Amino acid sequence: MNQFFTVDVLTTTIASGIALATPFLLAALGETIGQRSGVINLGVDGIMLLGAFSTYYVELQTGNLLLAILAGTATGTLMGVITAFVSVTLKAEQGISGIGVYLFGLGFSSLLFQKLVGTPLPISTLPPVGIPGLDSIPLIGGMFFNQSLLVYLAFLLVPVATFVLNRTTYGLKIKAVGENPAAADSLGVSVALIRWSTVLIGCTFAGLAGAALLMYGGIFQINLTQSEGFIAVALVYFGAWRPVGVMFGSLLYGLVGVVILTWKSLGIIPLSASDLAATAPAVITVLALLFLARRFRQPAVLGRPYEREG
Amino acid sequence: MQRNRDRKLSLGLAAVVVALVAGACSGSSTPAPTVAPSPSPAAAASVAPSPSPAAPASVAPSPSPAPATLKVALVAPSAVNDLAFTQSMVEALNSLKTKYNLDIAISDNQFVVATAANVIQNYASQGYNLVIAHGSQYGSILQQLAPKFPNVSFAWGTAGSTYNLPNVFAYQVNSNEGGFVQGAMAALLSTSKVLGVIGPIAVGDAKLYVDGFCAGAKSIVASITCNPVYTGSFSDVSLMSAAATTFVANKADVLTGTAQAVVGAIGVAKTKNLPWFGTQWTQASLAPSQVVSSQVYNWAPILEQIFATIQAGKLGGATFTATLGNGGEQIQFNPGFNLPANVKAKADELIKGITEGTINVPQ
Known part of the structure; x- marks a missing residue:
């Protein structure tokens, strides 16, 4: 165990955990905003897959990382238009339509990968960028301030989302629509418009999450996400529909996963317990979820389409 | 109210149907694989099958005459170009295509075992001489399906067991x-x-x-x-x-x-x-x-042994091992x-x- 508590190992473990948590955080933040307005989107994983593929394909074709990430993000927005149209405008059953979006994303990204790419090729990824003055702080500098720009962006979005939800009129409207859409409607708030906007934001974040996931591995593969989008939805419950809570949930999931890998590589976890240990991130997150879920209440009309009375 | 609920459900289900169509398109089933063949550098002569215990006489199939064209179907868990397990088998099949006059069909990305079971059954009922289930996860499927198609030969790996079935080959790699x-x-x-x-x-x-x-x-x-x-x-x-x-x-x-x-x-x-x-x-x-x-x-030496065994009228019951020694x-x-x-x-x-x-x- 002593080997684990060395500067090099601790720095890399925490830094990797933060990087690994980033796709979860982005997807879960977007889902949080959507769920606060009453829309649950189970298609996050499929949208992440499409975002990841778009990023991969554009990078392969152009070699331009910024353009590739923008393509992944825009793919998320496009999927948001479809999701919002089905869930908000057509008022479809959100659970079923979300599964439909997921299956579409899984199948279509696989199809495009096979037809357009074929043999997988690695792409260049975003390099780590040190923050001047902070990246040289012993231990902490290497852990937190030598990450890629997408990691910084994801964690910056946490206070931004908190501010928007709690300190702006738009945020108040989102929460009002998620708690009592009829009352919000009677006060002149367009429920459909607010929900459209939150679904678009959520799906855009999911596309960006797919781009972040791709940037971590540097290569696309069929079902690249391995259901990370569904874990992101669970992390929204874990975080009690609050951006800061979601951030801690994402960090917990990412860090536990990397700590387990580190312990295996150092021989701290014996080979015989390897497969059991691999389930640790999910088990710990579920246990924490069970403990925390009772303490917070979900948005009152979560998952229910709004129809004006009379 | 009831009509509204039905309408929402219908819309959701319509979305699922669209998604399933897209999903179905992604699992490719190709009669002619696109991966370029590469020559097989190894000889097959030294591959020695280890026979499994004899199957009961009552279930032994009556062997069909050796076909001029050998129809071979491959069901694999990942993509034909995965640079790993699946591609190794695809390349081996392609390298033997001319020599054995193979008619090859491939269904890749069959990571869902239940779906793979249907695909394997379809190939078996379509007159394929050999159905290769390329993944240890497919073993239980073959155990159930192989007795229903006594005139079709099945192979699976990496595994060491033929389940004592006379029409199942197993292959493994050291x-x-x-x-x-x-x-x-x-x-x-x-x-x-x-x-x-x-x-x-x-x-x-x-x-x-x-x-x-x-x-x-x-x-x-x-x-x-x-x-x-x-x-x-x-x-x-x-x-x-x-x-x-x-x-x-x-x-x-x-x-x-x-x-x-x-x-x-x-x-x-x-x-x-x-x-x-x-x-x-x-x-x-x-x-x-x-x-x-x-x-x-390089599965070619193993496949050659399997083809030769089938053409000799024996549809299974042997396990083959790929080694450095046999290429x-x-x-x-x-x-x-x-x-x-x-x-x-x-x-x-x-x-x-x-x-x-x-x-x-x-x-």
Whole structure:
């Protein structure tokens, strides 16, 4: 165990955990905003897959990382238009339509990968960028301030989302629509418009999450996400529909996963317990979820389409 | 109200139907594989089947006459171009296409076992002479299906059991042999004497390779650190990347890994400019300057034995093992990596010793 508590190992473990948590955080933040307005989107994983593929394909074709990430993000927005149209405008059953979006994303990204790419090729990824003055702080500098720009962006979005939800009129409207859409409607708030906007934001974040996931591995593969989008939805419950809570949930999931890998590589976890240990991130997150879920209440009309009375 | 609920449900279901159509399009079923054939460098003569116990006479099929065209169907869990397990079988089939007048059909990406069962059954009922279920997860399917199609031959692997069925072949690979050679090379290349070894789940050829790799490394440097990490998934690219990054932090300066998801770990080796050893298929294209060598599965000798057995009128009941000795495994050195002469010489010496039986690789 002593080997684990060395500067090099601790720095890399925490830094990797933060990087690994980033796709979860982005997807879960977007889902949080959507769920606060009453829309649950189970298609996050499929949208992440499409975002990841778009990023991969554009990078392969152009070699331009910024353009590739923008393509992944825009793919998320496009999927948001479809999701919002089905869930908000057509008022479809959100659970079923979300599964439909997921299956579409899984199948279509696989199809495009096979037809357009074929043999997988690695792409260049975003390099780590040190923050001047902070990246040289012993231990902490290497852990937190030598990450890629997408990691910084994801964690910056946490206070931004908190501010928007709690300190702006738009945020108040989102929460009002998620708690009592009829009352919000009677006060002149367009429920459909607010929900459209939150679904678009959520799906855009999911596309960006797919781009972040791709940037971590540097290569696309069929079902690249391995259901990370569904874990992101669970992390929204874990975080009690609050951006800061979601951030801690994402960090917990990412860090536990990397700590387990580190312990295996150092021989701290014996080979015989390897497969059991691999389930640790999910088990710990579920246990924490069970403990925390009772303490917070979900948005009152979560998952229910709004129809004006009379 | 009821009408509204029905309408919402219908819309949701319509979305699912659209998605399922897209999903169905992604699992390709191709009668003519697009992967270019590569010549089979190994001879088949030395592959020796180990017969399974005889099946009861009452279930023995009456063998069909040997067909002029051999219709072969392949069902595989990942893509035909995965640079790993599936591609190795596709390439082997293609290399034998002309020689055996093969009519090949391939269904790849059959990672859902229930779906694969339908695909295998369809091929069996469509008159294919041989259906290859290329994955150890398909074993129980064959156990159920094979007795229903006594005139169709089935093969599956990597596995050692034919379930005592007269129309089932099994094939396996001694990946520990190539692992041993590459592990020894890794120990010679490593200056930190810490190796990074990543696997999916500790089963089958993945475990054999990992165990062989560490045994080979320890045969050169007994004190070398070789703690394998099993991520728990064959396809989680991110976790494989994270494992590789972790190893590098722990001073590992040579990396290897097995499973389709190692592409993520190879990316780490490329970024950090560390030597990488591949397995299952050549991975030099992923990191042309970092891949030292790859243990390549060459299923052609095994397939030739299976074809010959079928054409002789026997539809199964034997297990075949690919080894360095019979050409079922080969170590392909990457010319793009500047391998020191002493390391190459050691590798050649080990390959020769294992092939000739003077070196026994621990299982």
